[in-house]
Amino acid sequence: MSQKKVEQYKEFKKNREKIYAKQKRTQKLQVILAAVLAVLVIGWFGYSIYNSATRPAVTEDGAVQPVEMDFADYTEYLDSLQQGYQ
16 A cells, blocks of 8 residues: 555544534434425425415405305216116
8 A cells, every 4th residue: 555545544533522523413314304395395285275265266356255066966866876776
């Protein structure tokens, strides 16, 4: 081995505990930051869905528009299922 490599190895061996401790701290910090980021993204996504689902529909003149749902296809499907079992 060259003298330069020997000196690097001795330096590493002397400071190995500090180097490993710094690597552990860095790794823990990365995990914590990734977890916080994941919580923020999931929270933002959930809030966006909740906000868009609970927001009432408003017409151009500012009146709240009631939601009308047509269950005709659904009831026909259920009736066809019930007729199949009879």
